[in-house]
Amino acid sequence: MAIDKEHTPHAEYLALMRDGELKPDPDQARAVDALEHLHQALNQYSPPNAQSGGWLSRLFSHTDSVSSSPKGVYLFGGVGRGKSMLMDLFYETAPLSTKRRVHFQEFMLDIHERLRSWHSLSMQQRKLALKNIVFDKKVDFDDPMPAIAHQIISTTTLLCFDELQVTDIADAMVVARLFQELFNRGLIVVSTSNRAPDDLYKDGLNRHHFTPFIDRIKERMEIIPLNGPVDYRYDRLKGVETYFHPVNEETTAKLSTIFFRLTDRDIADRDKVPSGELVVQGRKLFVPKSARGVAVFSFKRLCASPLGAAEYLAIAKTYHTVIMVAIPQFTDENTSEAIRFMHFIDALYEHNVKFLCSAVAPPQQLYCSGNIGFEFERVISRLMEMQSEDYLISGHGKSLSKSV
Template sequence: MSVISAYENLVAQSELRPDPDQARVAARLDRLARELDAWTPPSPSWLGRLFGGGRRADAPPRGLYMWGSVGRGKSMLMDLFHDNVTISPRRRVHFHEFMLEVHAAIHDYRQMSEAQRRETFGRHAGDDPIPPVAGKIASEARLLCFDEMQVTDVADAMILGRLFTELFRNGVVVVTTSNRPPRDLYKNGLNRQLFLPFIDLLEATLDVETLNGPTDYRLDRLGGRPVYYVPNGPEATQALSEAFFRLTDYAVEDREKVPSDTLTVQGRQLFVPKALKGVAVFSFKRLCASPLGPADYLAIAQKYHTVIIVGIPKLGPEKRNEAKRFVTLIDALYEYRVKLLCAADAPPQELYTEGDGAFEFERTVSRLMEMQSADYLAQGHGIAA
């Protein structure tokens, strides 16, 4: 099925409301899909591309940079495009996850001896890790679809220009979503002047499309309903379950088929019981009764725009460790403007009133209250106020 047909089918079935901005971008993605079908990509040998060998290839089609406020359908359109384009290999990945992989690959390259580099990457492999790392990425994905491109880390900012120059030189086509226009990436960041060539590269290589229709679909699907339910129990569980299916367009009858996910955090695997379209579901026990730390919570906050937590208990002095982890978790979710839906045995101000850190917990109470507000819920994922 074509991208535009898939989009029009969703509108016809009333799963989407007619939206001129979405229709325009869907048509642009459909054109890109057809251009990719007609494209002769570079040699599948990344060594050949890297060092000038392999067959001649057509110039790649221009990719796409889709940006707009939260809930305007960017990720939905990305899914339609990725699922209906035929080019292979291709990959859809959250931008933060991709950059973690890049840094790990650069680290591994630097740990290799000269002989190991030549054996793995060829006799021209030198001290600079960027060309071989980019070449390997290019061999594994002719099309890269990034969700939520945002740059907040100086280490990312300093390598992006060179990395993407090599990716584009190797013929990789990029489609990405973002809550910000290219010129606002890494805004006010350290040494931002060194980042500006990357913005120039994006604007020279990708078409920029704005999605800023009148409806925040994510907020609309919450329907003005509560996001904090008291107490835990069947009614709260049912309400959160319904919210999950509204947010993900997943059929309720398929509830047993909701996929799980796994995040890699500092070399460890963090299991996510249910995750779909940027929405993750956890129990309090899994998040805060297990030995997780700030890196785990940041990885969750960076990956998912909405987190649903069930089974938050009333915490006493004997649960000070759980309370401390909960504070760290809420700090991470708040920092990245993650939408939090949860069920608890008590309202925020009664969750933890006695025990080590009870005074400090008052900040968490304040944040839990703010995270229920319309102003907070209207903010984009990853964008601080």
């Protein structure tokens, strides 16, 4: 494959520096060097899942996949240091068609859905699913991980994760087992995280079952810290109003401008902003606008519809910033909507999600009448705190020690 020297992570990074979008940062420069090295290696890489031949060639490609595949890159550091931006530069220039870029929590929602599907299969269906997979040990038809790993690796050679974080024991057990299979099959991973590998799932229940995954990260990925002097995410929010009222064309336009600022997009391309979709317990949740970890919803879509804690938790885990438009005042006539809004704000707050919104009134005037006024005081308090500088500079994600 010919190397396109005009479209590499290093070239794109230099262009951003020349345009004044980025400031000199030694940590970022080291990260770009690592990503550039991987980019060049991918130009010479023939992924195992692309190889053809009979069972013997598949056996040897499986055996040699780990030793022949390039190392991935693990970028970690504080909030707003450019981790996601650098990974996006790499992903957009990566010379592979079999690549996927996904938020880690969205990926885990997909994996749990695949697990549910597997457990619903009969023994005959499981045997059929595992028929063409090469094993180096006796087949365990109760273990879904080889089949799921095979599904992933058959379409994905490069997997780019944003915000790798594990705080749940169910996710910890799944991740440790699944990535053993994926790394063995030659998957290349580039990831961002707020935590160093040794701090993943720190103090978590039964953590010793998770530590083999940390060992594999160190073995299969180059670890690059990013703790430079500039907090780009906070720079974009610093001094910016986050709670707008009333709901009108002016406040809507202000929120739109902030969205494009946070996502590094040209406001002239407003019609090109992608939508998204989350699968939650088999149900699909449409995300009207979604880019670079920022999602936009209407109040009506999230709180006037029969959604619940599972959907709100999925949103809070997947997006570091949420924009909600057209929050109404609450009375005894829309108590159900008020309760959903309470649950939604609780989920965002517990995961340090940045929240911007337009509402018909200030926080203190949102609740007018009804029988949940006392409970709604917590929402008002949290809406006020979520506008503070301390909250805006906090990292996305729920701490293991943070209580509800």
